[in-house]
Amino acid sequence: MAAQTLLVELGVEELPPGAINALSDSFADGIRRGLNEAGVAFEGTTAYSTPRRLAVRVEGLSDKQPDREVEKRGPALAAAFKDGQPTKAAEGFARSCGVSVDQLIHLETDKGTWLGFREQQQGEATTSLLPAILEKAVTSLPVPKNMRWGASRIEFSRPAHWFVVLYGDKVVPASVLGLNSGRTTFGHRFHAPQAIELAHADDYLKSLADAWVIADREERRSRILEQVLAEAELLDATAVIDEDLLDEVNGLVEWPVALTGNFDERFLEVPAECLVSSMKANQKYFHLLDDEGLLKPAFITISNIDSSEPEKVIAGNEKVIRPRLADAAFFYETDRKHKLADRFSGLANVVFQQKLGTLADKAARSANVAAHIARKIGGDEDKARRATQLAKCDLVTEMVLEFPELQGIMGRYYAEHDGEDAEVAKALEEQYLPRFAADEIPATRTGQALAIADRLDTLTGIFGIGQRPSGTKDPFALRRAAIGTLNIMIKGELDLDLRQLLELAVAQHKELPKAEGLVQEVLDYMLERFRAWSHDEGISAEVYLAVRARPVTTPLDFARRLRAVHLFASREEAAALAAANKRVSNILSKQEHDGSISVDASLLSEDAEKALYEAVTHCRDQVDPLFQNARYSDALDVLASLRAPVDAFFDQVMVMADDSAVRNNRLALLASLQALFLEVADIAELQQ
Structure with a gap:
């Protein structure tokens, strides 16, 4: 039998959209790894996935393992014979090999001569190896949270309903999650719910496409993108494509259809970020901008059905989004009835960390450091202190409590509404920059001072209570805080001595159980982040070590x-x-x-x-x-x-x-x- 295509598909109820890609890739990796370990040749693998299925196609899969020569080594020749007669060691080795002593051979090695045995071992049929390979691939999937269904004790991310294993046109007997393999799959839940009998593994994609299912996630993603851009073009608008949202929507549909809806223009009085957060987080909508970059009162949703009455689907989405946007408008109006500065007292009730006090305590500590930094970099000390006082006040607003991703952004809006200094208001948003390695840094001196001071307070405080990051455990995102601080100093060309700043930051804490040697510990930790920074810049580890060998404590100087x-x-x-x-x-x-x-x-x-x-x-x-x-x-x-x-x-x-x-x-x-x-x-x- 020549090499054939293998198709494996696990049919389930709708999977969490954020987990699908990882599960799909892991399923393919598990099968690929199992075949490699078994020594079965194949040309390549392709992973497919939709909300209701995980599938893997293996192209050019050999029908059996290759034959191989097996060599076994027995006792040393000196121990195998005595007075010309085989010893019990020789006879026992021969029996284990299923032959007589005279059928054994001599193996010459650099350590002497040994009794040995060679035989030609025939490779097993691939179909006999697949059940164990597939079971291991399924049980090894990185399921974020298991569940049970029915009376069974079986656990998986979602209830499993069918299991296809086809090698060419033959069903390979196997079982996983209580399901026996077959050739039956299912199409779209609404457009083609009937069973589909696959005649051959190569028929998979076409059979599903005929049943309103696009199994190739990249093709489905491309279709969503094309449709969203086409809908936007009809409105002379620009669709904002958030890659994470695109992936999430892709994990929600099997047959994407883009539809455009509208909302009341009165909601545009609310900051655009609030509306966008509501549309993205709650409804998974793509928002639209006009020629001036302003939000348009419209959205694009991706439906999982191709309705004969799309206007009803659109009306349903418009009906759902209206109260969401009304909530955002209500939060915005309610929050503006109180000055941002008046919310500072509320921070005394918000714990930053049990041993480090409240957010009010954190603000008080950070203020002196921010003012010092502002003075050093040519900023305004008073603005730095004011920004530090207001920095976390928006965390207790209704809007940020509902949409945490708007922290800083809403602080800026509310500060501007209250008539705060423009640079102070902007700094409230800038304090969270950079959010990732390639992100922009704060543009204002006040924002830079606040961002650095806040991070240094976190670093010294968490290290000072003995909670240094270890392995993948970093609950306070100290790695990101350290790298963010370095990036601000380097990209902002700020000539700041990190040791001096850490000494000042540590001095703001009333008591730290791990205070001894703390400045040097945090300094070493932060400078060690230059190793990853160097790698990203294409700089070798040897160059990093050459500079690290010198007592350089100014990040800008270190980078130069x-x-x-x-x-x-x-x-x-x-x-x-x-x-x-x-x-x-x-x-x-x-x-x-x-x-x-x-x-x-x-x-x-x-x-x-x-x-x-x-x-x-x-x-x-x-x-x-x-x-x-x-x-x-x-x-x-x-x-x-x-x-x-x-x-x-x-x-x-x-x-x-x-x-x-x-x-x-x-x-x-x-x-x-x-x-x-x-x-x-x-x-x-x-x-x-």
Whole structure:
């Protein structure tokens, strides 16, 4: 029998849309892994999924495992025979192999000669291996939450109703979740609910398409996108495509049909973000913008049926969204009856962390740090303090309690309504930036000061009570807080010493059980985030280690050094100079050198050491002003010229001269050479 297509489909009740992609990929991975472990050849796999099914197609699946030669090793030859007769060890090994002793062979190894046995083992039929492979693939699925159904003890994400396993045109007997395999699948729940008998595994996609089901999730996703854009074009509008929403909607339908509805223009008086959150979170609608980027009183919904009366479906969606938007309008009007600043007292009732107090306590701690940062970066201290006081006030508003994703955004709207300073109001939204690695940073100095101070308070506080992140456990998102802080300082070109800021942040806490060594611990944790930052920038781990070896505590300076050493590492001279610095480091560490870099020129006798001394002296004069202005790349370009005199020195000069004065002078020369590079990084680490 030649290689055939294998089709596996598990039919279920509607799966959680957010879990479908992970379940589908895992199902395909499990089957692929099982086949690989069994040694069964196949050309490729494709995962399919809809809300009601997980399916995998395996193309060109061999009908059996390949035959293989099995070799077994028995006792050593010396232990297998005594006086020319087989011992019990030899006889026992022969019996285990199902042969007589004279049918065994001798195996020569580097450790001696052993009794052995070889046989040709025939591969098993693929159909006999599949039941165990499929059962393991199903039971290994990353189900977010199991449930039971009926009187059965079987558990899965949703009740399972059918199980298809076709190898070519043959059903492969197997069972999972209490279901026996067959060739029966089902189409769309409403358009084609009747059973479908699949004649061949290759008929799967067409048979379902004829039954109003698009099983290929990428094709279904593309259709949704095309339809949404087409509907928007009819209205001369721009559809805002949220990728997460697109994925979620894709997990809700088997036959997508885009429909456009409208809502009352009076709701446009409410901030657009409120309306959009309501439409996305509650109804899974795509919103529309006009030519000026303003929200239009319309939406696009994706229906799972192709109705003969689409106007009724649209009317139903319009009826549902109306009270949702009315709620948003009510929350907005209610919230504006109270000034944002008047809500600060309510923060005393909201616990930030049991051992760290309330949000009011957090604001009080952050205020001094934010004011200090504002002063350092040319901002306004009073604005920074005011923004810190108002920063979390919107968390106790009706709107944010209903839509938590609007925190900061609503703070800005309410602050503007109250007549707060424009920069203070903007900072309330900016405090949450950046939300991810490539996100924008706060544009205002007040926003930058607030964002950094708030994160440093969280980092020092959580570390200070002994809840450092471990593995995948990071409930307070400290990794994101650390990386966000670094990004603000780097992208904002803020010349801030992180150690000093951490010392100030720690000082704001009245009591921390893990206060000893806390500043250094948090500093090390934050600077370690540069490892991931470097990777994202295409900078090697060796370059990171070279810079990390130096006591640099200003993130902006750290990043400048990383980029400079990264460029230097690509130069032809870099490898030789890195090796030389490694050699210098080894020499100095082994000798009782006092660390002096003061060289006595009168003690220089060899031409090579004189040349190196002159080159180092000349370079120092050139690079000192470059170091002072953080022009590290330019400085390393100058230092690259040292390669030739360094190579000549090590080729022609004996460092460990008999005369102690000469020896110490040469060590000082090497130390002065090393010191030049250490102004940027320990480039010896590039040898790792």
